[in-house]
Amino acid sequence: MEHKKLFIPGPVDVRPEVLEAFSTPMIGHRSKEATELQKRISEKLQKVFYTDNQILLSTSSGLGLMEAAMRSLTTKKVAVFSIGAFGNKWADIAKRNNIPYDLIEIDWGDPVTPEIVEEYLSSGEYDVFTCQHNETSTGVTNPLKEIAKVKEKYPDVMWLVDAVSAAAGIKAEIDNWGIDFFLASTQKALGLPPGFSVAAVSDKAFKHAENVKYRGRYFDILLIKKYVDKKPYQYVSTPSLPHMFALDKQLDYIIDEEGIENRFARHKKLRDITHQWIKDNGFEFFAKKGYRSATVSTVKNNREIPVLELKEKMAERGYAMAPGYGKLKTETFRIAHMADRQVDELEEYLDALTEEIEKL
Numbered sequence: 037m038e039h040k041k042l043f044i045p046g047p048v049d050v051r052p053e054v055l056e057a058f059s060t061p062m063i064g065h066r067s068k069e070a071t072e073l074q075k076r077i078s079e080k081l082q083k084v085f086y087t088d089n090q091i092l093l094s095t096s097s098g099l100g101l102m103e104a105a106m107r108s109l110t111t112k113k114v115a116v117f118s119i120g121a122f123g124n125k126w127a128d129i130a131k132r133n134n135i136p137y138d139l140i141e142i143d144w145g146d147p148v149t150p151e152i153v154e155e156y157l158s159s160g161e162y163d164v165f166t167c168q169h170n171e172t173s174t175g176v177t178n179p180l181k182e183i184a185k186v187k188e189k190y191p192d193v194m195w196l197v198d199a200v201s202a203a204a205g206i207k208a209e210i211d212n213w214g215i216d217f218f219l220a221s222t223q224k225a226l227g228l229p230p231g232f233s234v235a236a237v238s239d240k241a242f243k244h245a246e247n248v249k250y251r252g253r254y255f256d257i258l259l260i261k262k263y264v265d266k267k268p269y270q271y272v273s274t275p276s277l278p279h280m281f282a283l284d285k286q287l288d289y290i291i292d293e294e295g296i297e298n299r300f301a302r303h304k305k306l307r308d309i310t311h312q313w314i315k316d317n318g319f320e321f322f323a324k325k326g327y328r329s330a331t332v333s334t335v336k337n338n339r340e341i342p343v344l345e346l347k348e349k350m351a352e353r354g355y356a357m358a359p360g361y362g363k364l365k366t367e368t369f370r371i372a373h374m375a376d377r378q379v380d381e382l383e384e385y386l387d388a389l390t391e392e393i394e395k396l
């Protein structure tokens with residue numbers, strides 16, 4: 037199969053050294069080596085996420101941890117602040133688990149404002165609220181730092197953040213902002229293959245979970261924590277050790293070779309280059325100014341180009357291009373600039389995109 041360079045917002049291209057780590061000879065999941073591996077990964081993730089909170093590793097994609105968080109933490113009702121297709125998934129999880137929730141839908145392209153969060157939390161109806169750090173369908177990054185100021189007034193309300201398409205690409209200060217459950221998948225800005233996810237969970241959240249009687253089994257955060265605490269650093273069931281070998285390697289690269297802050301700065305640079313391309317090519321932004329993502333840009337198709345045809349043409353040139361997501365399929369298209377993508381690669385892609393658009 038000929039490899040297409042991935043400019044879709046995940047999965048992303050994975051560095052060869054990281055792919056190689058997947059073929060590390062296997063170890064026992066109850067071995068000392070497994071404990072050390074899991075402990076090392078947790079300590080490194082704490083650095084990348086600016087947190088002392090407990091790290092939980094999950095052999096599931098990110099959606100699994102979203103379900104784990106909501107199911108383990110809701111005693112009353114969840115306020116789901118949704119700014120797009122992925123935000124709505126929190127509501128779907130609540131519905132399917134028979135968890136009471138209100139879905140607060142913000143116009144697509146806009147962020148959740150601290151004022152809206154305040155309006156709902158002040159009702160006292162909710163013990164949990166959710167939002168995305170970055171909404172992959174609209175290319176909007178929520179103002180978590182400002183939302184954190186509201187959350188500070190409601191210390192007993194649990195804040196769940198889906199950072200699937202942000203983590204390791206857009207900075208989040210979990211402890212400073214008081215996020216109780218922060219989760220990410222590996223196949224986006226972390227730069228690994230899919231099938232694994234990670235979370236940082238506050239002590240308060242673990243305490244809160246004690247009030248929830250039925251938390252399921254695979255995703256019960258207290259059962260997971262019990263193993264991590266007691267074994268120590270082991271998991272309830274056999275985890276994806278290959279993902280762990282690879283994550284360990286990639287975190288060394290992020291922390292020691294590239295540097296965490298440099299990684300965030302590179303993502304901003306890639307975003308700025310993409311923004312210039314959007315303007316130079318007569319397109320408009322779908323996301324509101326001031327909230328445009330550093331990992332994925334959603335381009336408004338104001339030129340009404342045949343997006344799906346463009347996708348085919350780009351595929352013939354060896355690139356995987358992302359149309360819009362869901363209801364935005366042809367109204368927008370997306371340019372991902374995340375993980376280990378470099379400036380020259382993005383520029384090459386954007387040049388190819390310009391040429392193919394001119395030929396349409």
Ligand SMILES: Cc1ncc(COP(=O)(O)O)c(C=O)c1O
Nearest residue numbers: 097098099122172198200201221
């Ligand atoms: C913002 C966001 N949340 C959640 C998900 C679901 O993550 P996963 O596919 O790892 O379950 C995605 C996937 O694209 C996403 O972009």
